[in-house]
Structures are given as C-alpha cells and as structure tokens.
Amino acid sequence: DAGITQSPRHKVTETGTPVTLRCHQTENHRYMYWYRQDPGHGLRLIHYSYGVKDTDKGEVSDGYSVSRSKTEDFLLTLESATSSQTSVYFCAIRGIAGESEQYFGPGTRLTVT
C-alpha cells in the first residue's frame, strides 16, 4: 500500500460522537487525499491537501474537516457522526515521479449506529 497506513482500520461509533481518522505516509508526498466509497457511488473525494496546512474541499466535504500539521499525517474528522457517514474511507497520496496517479491506503471501515 505504498507506505500508507490508516488508523483505525475498523470503528463503530454512535450518532453524534466525534470521530478522527488518521492517514500516515512515510514517503514525503506533498498531496494527500481522503475519499469515501459507497456502493453505487464509487470513490468520492472528501478533502485533499497540497501541503502542510494547505487543504481544499472535494465533492462531499459537508460534515467533515481535515488537518495537516505535518507532511506525513493527514487527519479526517467527523465533528458529529451521522448514519449517512457509515462508509469505507480511503486515504491516498499522489505519486511524485509519475503522472498524477494515486496510491491508496488499506481503508477504514466506519459504522455509525
């Protein structure tokens, strides 16, 4: 998984609780991304970062915030989890030497009850 780890790998939480997912990379990539994947919708971009403290919204950013205080870590926070945020979340990095290809982490399965 291209030196990308995600934690936790699985989480069950209750509606209304805050949740933070962590993505960690070891290869000093500038661009990092958070996606969610749901049946029938494919991968949808939540937020991305193009450097420390530089982030931007994606297609489905409502209800999510991100932070990147170090190059290697990109955090995704659900301020108050809802059942509609039950999903599989993937972190990705953009290749350095390649042509904008992305390399994905193993994913986090989040269930909001």
Place this chain on the structure above:
Amino acid sequence: SQKIEQNSEALNIQEGKTATLTCNYTNYSPAYLQWYRQDPGRGPVFLLLIRENEKEKRKERLKVTFDTTLKQSLFHITASQPADSATYLCALPFSGSARQLTFGSGTQLTVLP
C-alpha cells in the same frame, strides 16, 4: 459537470478470453485517463495511464485505448485468468482542478475457470 460511466456493474467471462471494459465520459476533455484495480477489502491500485495524444497503451496482458472523439476508453485484459477477477475503476482529472481525480463507479469482473 463532468460525468463518468463504466459500461456495466458486473462482467463475467470465461478464462482465456479477452475481457473488455468501457469507460465513457461527458462534458470534459481530459488530458489523460487512468485505470485502477480494486480487490475486495483493499484500496485501489494504479494500473495504467493513457494520455490524450496516445491511441493505445499496453502493459503485459493489459491494453488501454483512448478515443477522445468518442469520449471513451476501452480496457482489455487478454488471456484472462481467475486472478484477474476484481473491480476495475477508471479515473479522470477533475475538470476544475488538475490536483483531483474523478472516479467511475467501477466494473466488477469475474473470470470463470
């Protein structure tokens, strides 16, 4: 807004045959197109990138074509094997920002022994 469609949700073929998957897009003229493979429970893995000025690209048993007039890419796996069974995703650079990719919802390929 740009839209990506992959020909079908599922495709079954016999081992040894050629699998052909389709990716159509609208409202956009991308500079390149990418294909990814995703196995159950794992993140997508980058396979190939083809640029708008390339008609065809090959990698081992994989062949990708890119027809910018038809706004279509075809992804072929020749001499298919059961190990090729996976979901295949196409991706385009997002029209509003080259930093982002937009993914199709994928085609689940099953190669029957």
